[in-house]
Amino acid sequence: MPLKIIRQDITKLECDAIVNAANSSLLGGGGVDGAIHRAAGPKLLEECRGLGGCQTGDAKITYGYNLPAKYVIHTVGPVYAGGNRGERELLISCYKKSLDLALSHGCESVAFPLISSGVYGYPKPEAFRVAVDTCLEFLKENEMLIYIVVFDKHGYNIGKKNFADLDEFIDQNYVSEQEEIFKSSKNAFDLPRFSKAKKIAGMVAGAVPCDEAICESIEMPDFELDESFTEMVLRKIDEKGMTDPECYKRANIDRKLFSKIRSDIHYRPSKMTAMALGLSLELPMNEFEELLQKAGFALSKSDMTDVIIDYAIRHKIYDIFAINEALFSKDLATF
Ligand code: APR
Secondary structure (H helix, E strand, C coil), rough: CCEEEECCCCHHHCCCCCEEEECCCCCCHHHHHHHHHHHHHHHHHHHHHCCCCCCCCCCCEEEEEEEEEEEEEEEEEECCCCCCCCCCHHHHHHHHHHHHHHHHHCEEEEEEEECCCCCCCCCCCHHHHHHHHHHHHHHHCCCCEEEEECCCCCCCCCCCCCCCCHHHHHHHCCCCCHHHHHHHHHHHHHCCCCCCEEEHHHHHCCCCCCHHHHHHHHHHCCHHHHHHHHEEEEEEEHHCCHHHHHHHHCCCCCHHHHHHHHHCCCCCCCHHHHHHHHHCCCCCCCHHHHHHHHHHCCCCCCHHHHEEEEEEEECCCCHHHHHCCCCCCCCCCCC
């Protein structure tokens, strides 16, 4: 998960560096700046006094003192004056300079507030887009865990990109857990795509008659020879002519996790990891479900995350960051 959009007080975050939306004096202020100085204690201001200020679009680094973060990167965003005064370029520069500083100080994780989106008046939806797009650009070339902290969720239009009629889709497709249990116990195990292992599981759960499950298990003893989750992922990467980094970056999973999956043909991923890889590989619904099944999961209509994934695949939306925004907008865990 190299890029995470979260809602939290940035001063409480445990990561290597947090970024401060400062002013050019670097001597403190209101908003997130005030919160960071309060939480870090007076030594932060002492160190800031020695920095000689900072230009708009630039960044400087100090220690974090009483903060859980080791460093604070202070950057000065542009004051928004209509959009024709180079504000966008300056805002992009804030993120880039801050990320370069984080990298040169060996940080593996860094958290940004939405620079300029408060007192400095940058329109919130655009401020959010600049943050996400600039960080994603950086992640194409670098390994880091970047948090984008959205303190006040409203006004940013998060999750609206490509998901215009999501609410309607949810109304039509989301069913309560009770309804789902009823439906799946009646029908799900009758579907031919469910494997014998599932039928036996169904028998244990009482949804498939014992004799049917047992008979089939005797007739078809070779089901363990199915292609595994890892094997299917690697096959699909080859078929699509992708490289490994392309695959794990698009899935928003880190290199170490991907290496684990690659090196263990019996790897059992979490459902989110399995779905992330299915999206990264742009699998159509039948193959996406097949991949999930290999990991021991299925899409459920009583799970809001699953309904959103269903929407995304039906609409051929495979951009995990757009999907993350939709999940975030519904207060759901993101990829
Ligand atoms: N954690 C995360 N985000 C926060 C927090 C917090 N504790 N407090 C505020 N924010 C969010 C705001 O909701 C806003 O979206 O940080 C974003 C940036 O808002 P500001 O702090 O007002 O920063 P900015 O718009 O860049 O203005 C900078 O404000 O206080 C001064 O010294 C600062 O003069 C500078 C100006």
